[in-house]
Amino acid sequence: MKTTETPAPGPTDSGAPVTKTDGPARPPRKERKQGGVLNVFSHGVLVIWAVMVVMPLLWAVMTSFKDDRSIFSSPWSLPDRLHFENWSRAWTEANMSDYFLNTILVVGGSLIGTLLLGSMAAYVLARFEFPGNRFIYYLFIGGMSFPIMLALVPLFYVVNNMGLLNTIHGLILVYIAYSLPFTVFFLTAFFRTLPTSVAEAAFVDGASHARTFFQIMTPMAKPGLISVGIFNFLGQWNQYMLPTVLNTDPDKRVLTQGLVQLAVSQGYKGDWSGLFAGLVMAMLPVLAAYIIFQRQVVQGLTAGALK
Numbered sequence: 352m353k354t355t356e357t358p359a360p361g362p363t364d365s366g367a368p369v370t371k372t373d374g375p376a377r378p379p380r381k382e383r384k385q386g387g388v389l390n391v392f393s394h395g396v397l398v399i400w401a402v403m404v405v406m407p408l409l410w411a412v413m414t415s416f417k418d419d420r421s422i423f424s425s426p427w428s429l430p431d432r433l434h435f436e437n438w439s440r441a442w443t444e445a446n447m448s449d450y451f452l453n454t455i456l457v458v459g460g461s462l463i464g465t466l467l468l469g470s471m472a473a474y475v476l477a478r479f480e481f482p483g484n485r486f487i488y489y490l491f492i493g494g495m496s497f498p499i500m501l502a503l504v505p506l507f508y509v510v511n512n513m514g515l516l517n518t519i520h521g522l523i524l525v526y527i528a529y530s531l532p533f534t535v536f537f538l539t540a541f542f543r544t545l546p547t548s549v550a551e552a553a554f555v556d557g558a559s560h561a562r563t564f565f566q567i568m569t570p571m572a573k574p575g576l577i578s579v580g581i582f583n584f585l586g587q588w589n590q591y592m593l594p595t596v597l598n599t600d601p602d603k604r605v606l607t608q609g610l611v612q613l614a615v616s617q618g619y620k621g622d623w624s625g626l627f628a629g630l631v632m633a634m635l636p637v638l639a640a641y642i643i644f645q646r647q648v649v650q651g652l653t654a655g656a657l658k
Contacts, residue, residue: 412631413429414623418430419623422627437625437627437628441626444625445613449602450608450610457587460520461587462583470576471564488535499529506525506597525597526590529593537578537582538576550568577644578647585637606633
């Protein structure tokens with residue numbers, strides 16, 4: 352015998368009542384509409400920005416394959432044929448090959464030294480507590496905020512007194528010192544996000560600090576190393592102020608100095624096609640490096656947030 356009877360579920364008692372969801376369903380539509388307008392606006396701004404950045408690059412590449420007469424008579428038209436002699440002339444007669452070699456030596460050596468010294472310093476500052484840890488860390492932070500213009504004169508005398516003026520290895524050491532503050536700052540934050548259990552397990556197994564760093568922690572920090580390496584490569588490749596002050600030997604000029612010399616000489620000669628060919632040569636390594644490693648750069652920048 353049932354003492355109470357459960358009434359049959361009506362339309363209002365069902366799992367998905369129509370009358371209850373009709374009312375609150377309108378605000379999400381408005382939010383969705385507002386979000387769509389915002390997305391269209393943001394995408395439109397990005398498209399405009401992309402056009403502003405890409406169009407000058409494409410125009411420079413297109414102009415590098417034209418002859419001098421076509422550059423002035425029809426600057427926006429496609430070249431009648433590909434004038435590869437512009438590139439060969441810039442590579443040989445304008446000494447772009449020597450500038451490239453000097454730049455590769457300087458940037459390659461400084462990049463290896465910066466990543467090696469910066470990762471070691473960042474690992475120690477992030478993993479070990481010792482007196483003066485924070486003081487040393489803030490010294491590196493202060494180095495990031497110090498204007499390079501104020502250091503040019505004393506840096507010139509220091510490098511000159513050490514006998515490193517107008518030398519490739521002297522410029523490499525200056526580039527390393529210039530890039531270390533940002534590298535240590537970036538990698539210190541990255542090493543703090545890595546798990547400590549792996550390093551502790553290595554210590555328990557008898558691994559030394561050097562072996563733990565090079566064989567365990569460094570492979571784990573690969574995304575961060577690639578990211579900071581790309582940033583340092585872009586900054587060192589495009590560096591102009593330091594080599595102009597510390598490297599006055601014409602035979603040891605880097606690419607940025609060579610481009611200025613090329614612009615002056617080719618401007619007087621009227622060889623504008625050779626000038627644009629040299630400019631495109633200088634841009635290609637930077638564009639190729641970013642296109643190849645863009646995924647690693649994004650992973651390195653977001654790794655700390657995702658962990």
